[in-house]
Amino acid sequence: MSDARSTLSRRTAIAAALAVPATGLLSAAPATAAPATAATARPQPAVAADPDFGPNVIVFDPSTPGIQGKLDEVFKRQESAQFAAGRYALLFKPGTYSGLNAQLGFYTSIMGLGLTPDDTHINGDITVDAGWFNGNATQNFWRSAENLSLSPVSGTNRWAVAQAAPFRRMHVRGNLNLSPNGYGWASGGYIADSRIDGTVQPYSQQQWYTRDSSVGGWLNAVWNMVFSGVEGAPDDTFPDPPYTTLNSTPYSREKPFLYLDGGEHKVFVPALRTNARGTSWGNGTPQGQSLSLSAFYLAKEGDSAATLNAALDRGLHLLLTPGIYHLDQSIEVKKANTLVLGIGYATLIPDGGVTALKTADVDGVRLAGFLVDAGPQNSRTLVEIGPEGANTSHVGNPTTVQDVFIRIGGAGAGKATTSMVVNTRHTIVDHTWVWRADHGDGVGWETNRADYGVVVNGADVLATGLFVEHFNKYDVQWNGERGRTIFYQNEKAYDAPDQAAIQNGSLRGFAAYKVADSVTTHEGWGLGSYCFYNVDPTIVQEHGFAAPDKPDVKFHHLLVVSLGGKGQYAHVINATGSPTSGSDTVPSKVVSFP
Secondary structure, three states: OOOHHHOOOHHHOOHHHHOOOOOOOOOOOOOOOOOOOHHHOOOOOOOOOOOOOOOOEEEEOOOOOOHHHHHHHHHHHHOOOOOOOOOEEEEEOOEEEEEEEEEOOOOEEEEEOOOOHHHEEEEEEEEEOOHHHOOOOOOOOOEEEEOOEEOOOOOEEEEOOOOOOOEEOOEEOOEEEOOOOOOOOEOOOEEEOOEEEEEEEOOOEOEEEEEOOEEEEEOOOOOEEEEEOOEOOOOOOOOOOOEEEEOOEEEEEOOOEEEEEOOEEEEEEEOEEEEEOOOOOOOOOOOEEEEEHHHEEEEOOOOOHHHHHHHHHOOOEEEEOOOEEEEOOOEEEOOOOOEEEEEEEEEEEEOOOOOOEEEOOOOOOEEEEEEEEOOOOOEEEEEEEOOOOOOOOOOOOOOEEEEEEEEEOEEOOOOEEEEEEEOOOOOEEEEEEEEEOOOOEOOOOOOOOOOEEEEEOOOOOEEEEEEEEOOOOOOEEEOOOOEEEEEEEEEOOOOOOOHHHHOEOOEOOOOOEEEOOOOOOEEEEEEEEEEOOOOOOOOEEEEEEEOOOOOOEEEEEEEEEEOOOOOEEEEEEOOEOOOOOOOOOOOEEEEEEO
């Protein structure tokens, strides 16, 4: 693994712009889940009362001795292990815990095992800071907190994260600070289904997306702060301050999660919500289904793709425990209402150029909580949601893709022509970071070649919290009708060797977000693209966004930024919007298009 501290990237180049002054599971959850439906009618293989989640899942109850010591031990291993193999899930049974500070490093998830966040309460903190990187939080990737309530010791909890670090289903009884100690640089982030009683304090965070939550206040904005369905959100005031606020989220369905019910281990599958606002759990028992853990195959590192597919063919769901899974064939999800749920950043690596995961064109597939890491032999695709030509309506029971992260390079050489293809209609992509690495091992314009990040062919697809960066051609290419995106964060590839390398016919560069010329209806809110052409700073990018000029193709609140003057944008969208210039890292903005 290369030392990330030695990497000169935009993540260390934006100071001026951002400167601002081990026990088993035994206890019961105190609430009862919604009744199971036909989705639970699956083969029920025997599962031990105290399941074996493997060595990388550590479970605590309030009487467990030495909790802080174990937390510190995991953090010491993971604090700077950006491209290492360690993967951990820290599970807290319902109850009250006091005097804890759970510092989270790479590939570490902390989760409560109650039906609601308040079932598992910590008098203490869950902390992400950036001491390992000299106060720079722009590489605090791949960690998560879910389904817990906190009373921070100082009244403010610090969560200074970058991409792929969701804060889901959390209740903070105080403030939430999103910046590192010393107010260093930060590039996040995502909050969903959470309640922050106090004020969210972004300080140096350059962008952030918050969905279906409740906040007591919001302190400030830097470049692009987006809210949908958030009680207490700031007013919609873009471009100054740059707040984009939607009263509700058109469709949302929260991520499935582990919990305890009467001593039995279950997975709760939240219901679909329309025009959602506020948390899914604030009014008591959440709506949804409960699945017995006996309906899941508990996958462990070393399981083959054939083993996983055999379990799926038997009608089981998959629970991917923390570890690295090498695949010599695709995981194929064929049955409706199937869950593939990872914890602790379970990682799929396709070998021999295969696609890591494919789904059929069926209702209700849920993919959540895992990382796909491209292998050294080029894969045509890494994740395929539905087959080519899929056209069945799934409006009442869509496929959801949540906290599914994709990486090409960084941990070693990797290649993929297209990272994620979405063919299934009505798919909800809720928080993904699709990343062609700009630092680490196996990084170079051709070394980790990846032309396209996300390609959407299906109609009626909704993306909420879309982060896609550094691809050789289009980062997002949207071909399907009636697509919608709420929040988009992008950087163009740093390492283009010269202007000719990115030339797109007569255009200077491929857009960060391209809507096909054939599309007649599309809409986006709160989209930003940044360039940092550090190999050839003379490169000019024609625009960040490209779309047909049609009345029902609409964009609200767009911006492009040249980071430190390393390359420039000529326009924001098509030929609209002022060019960026100089080295002051000042965004160029378009309030609406057309």
